[in-house]
Amino acid sequence: MVGTMWAGRVLHAALSAVPRGRRAQSALTQLRGVLEEELEAIREAGTWKSERVITSRQGPRIHVDGVSGGILNFCANNYLGLSSHPEVIQAGLQALEEFGAGLSSTRFICGTQALLTPQDAVLSDELNHASIIDGIRLCKAHKYCYCHLDMADLEAKLQEAQKHRLRLVATDGAFSMDGDIAPLREICHLASRYGALVFVDECHATGFLGATGRGTDELLGVMDQVTVINSTLGKALGGASGGYTTGPGPLVSLLRQRSRPYLFSNSLPPAVVGCASKALDLLMESNAIVQTMAAKTQRFRSKMEAAGFTILGARHPICPVMLGDARLASCMADDMLKRGIFVIGFSYPVVPRGKARIRVQISAVHSEEDIDRCVEAFVEVGRLHGALP
Numbered sequence: 001m002v003g004t005m006w007a008g009r010v011l012h013a014a015l016s017a018v019p020r021g022r023r024a025q026s027a028l029t030q031l032r033g034v035l036e037e038e039l040e041a042i043r044e045a046g047t048w049k050s051e052r053v054i055t056s057r058q059g060p061r062i063h064v065d066g067v068s069g070g071i072l073n074f075c076a077n078n079y080l081g082l083s084s085h086p087e088v089i090q091a092g093l094q095a096l097e098e099f100g101a102g103l104s105s106t107r108f109i110c111g112t113q114a115l116l117t118p119q120d121a122v123l124s125d126e127l128n129h130a131s132i133i134d135g136i137r138l139c140k141a142h143k144y145c146y147c148h149l150d151m152a153d154l155e156a157k158l159q160e161a162q163k164h165r166l167r168l169v170a171t172d173g174a175f176s177m178d179g180d181i182a183p184l185r186e187i188c189h190l191a192s193r194y195g196a197l198v199f200v201d202e203c204h205a206t207g208f209l210g211a212t213g214r215g216t217d218e219l220l221g222v223m224d225q226v227t228v229i230n231s232t233l234g235k236a237l238g239g240a241s242g243g244y245t246t247g248p249g250p251l252v253s254l255l256r257q258r259s260r261p262y263l264f265s266n267s268l269p270p271a272v273v274g275c276a277s278k279a280l281d282l283l284m285e286s287n288a289i290v291q292t293m294a295a296k297t298q299r300f301r302s303k304m305e306a307a308g309f310t311i312l313g314a315r316h317p318i319c320p321v322m323l324g325d326a327r328l329a330s331c332m333a334d335d336m337l338k339r340g341i342f343v344i345g346f347s348y349p350v351v352p353r354g355k356a357r358i359r360v361q362i363s364a365v366h367s368e369e370d371i372d373r374c375v376e377a378f379v380e381v382g383r384l385h386g387a388l389p
Helices: 002-017 020-044 086-099 130-138 151-163 184-193 249-258 270-285 288-307 326-338 368-384
Strands: 071-073 121-125 142-146 167-172 197-201 228-232 243-246 318-324 344-346 356-361
Touching: 071 368, 086 270, 121 130, 121 151, 130 167, 142 151, 151 167, 151 184, 167 184, 184 197, 243 249, 270 288, 288 318, 288 368, 318 326, 326 344, 326 356, 326 368
Parallel strands: 121 142, 121 167, 167 197, 197 228
Antiparallel strands: 228 243, 318 356, 344 356
């Protein structure tokens, strides 16, 4: 304690001797040094992520700044191709004309907390999306983390969590990095046995998984057993922004009263609402778009595996091409772009160290020729970099 007090007095005296302006400049210089050191470490590790600029509307073919000619886009959440659908665009224009660019306001502000309290517990898959993890960190409930898709570990955690008032199992429906799907039948069975609720994030499932595109709960036949569904308007449903939560009426009412992200965020722009509403109308009218996804996804997966690549997941249009090395993933993605294919290498911290990959995403608006051309480019680039014999 004495040593600490002495060091504090010395530091205070030293800072007092330096003019305030120079002290501020010194702190800024120190900050720059810290940041540059961190940035250089990222470059050295081969995990530096450069941003590409798309200069056209979203679609299966795009234009990229600095690259001549059209590019086939295999790196978008535009699963159903609705972001550029003429009826969706027209609905957005009509809403913009009728209601203006925005409401320039948050919703009515009140309350400070949402559903779970310190009396409750949330049980989370270890590979849940970062947005779920951050939400759980902000939550005041007790946290339990179970091993990815491990139902024995989930059951053990549920047994341990029996002492809490409410227990909520939180999982992605489809996991965006590996393209695998949560075993919702087993999760719902365990939740029923141990008196827990089930929360599913359907951001990478809404619109295209299940017979009519309602998501993983429809795909796996548990629509009546999932308590809360959270999803987005920013992927398959037009690709703009915003999201939604569905669940029991009283729960939704409580979220309207106490959910901070809801209360303190501006209302969605009318054009976004108009586009998303039209996207939902199109899906409700016909499941033809949904039905094209499975065949195209299977075509890409089977051809890539036949060529010698390892593809994680099953059935999902997210097709992670596993490469392991971060620098290899980045270099191969750059060479794919030179061959007219837009894909991105994913590495730490987006995925664990040693599990770098190129994540390919199939869209309903890709043609069979588009898919075959993408596979051919992968084979050529893979051989160039030694990823294939």
